[in-house]
Amino acid sequence: xxxxxxxxxxxxxxxxxxxxxxxxxxxxxxxxxSFLFGFFLGNAASTTAGQRxxxxxxxxxxLVILTEIxxxxxxxxxxxxxxxxxxxxxxxxKVGFTYSLFLEAFKLGS
Numbered sequence: 001x002x003x004x005x006x007x008x009x010x011x012x013x014x015x016x017x018x019x020x021x022x023x024x025x026x027x028x029x030x031x032x033x034s035f036l037f038g039f040f041l042g043n044a045a046s047t048t049a050g051q052r053x054x055x056x057x058x059x060x061x062x063l064v065i066l067t068e069i070x071x072x073x074x075x076x077x078x079x080x081x082x083x084x085x086x087x088x089x090x091x092x093x094k095v096g097f098t099y100s101l102f103l104e105a106f107k108l109g110s
Contacts (some may be wrong), residue, residue: 030085034089038094039099041096041100042099063097067094067098
């Protein structure tokens, strides 16, 4: 890539954000936000897919594929290695999404 001013600006911003998220409290807060956003997405997906009841099977298959791809990315490395913030937040987004779908299933079953 060429070394332009715009490229230098993006590199500097990415470096500063990386340094900012090295703080454990900021990292944990971003991971909690990612979990809660996944929970919200799960509730929204189940509500909108169940509203029309036309593409339930297609949406369910698509969501299972996305969940499995996320699991493949997260569990590719050994368990005790340090993972990047992006991979950790993607995994917690998946966990929140799956948790909300389980809660929706319990609500429908009762």
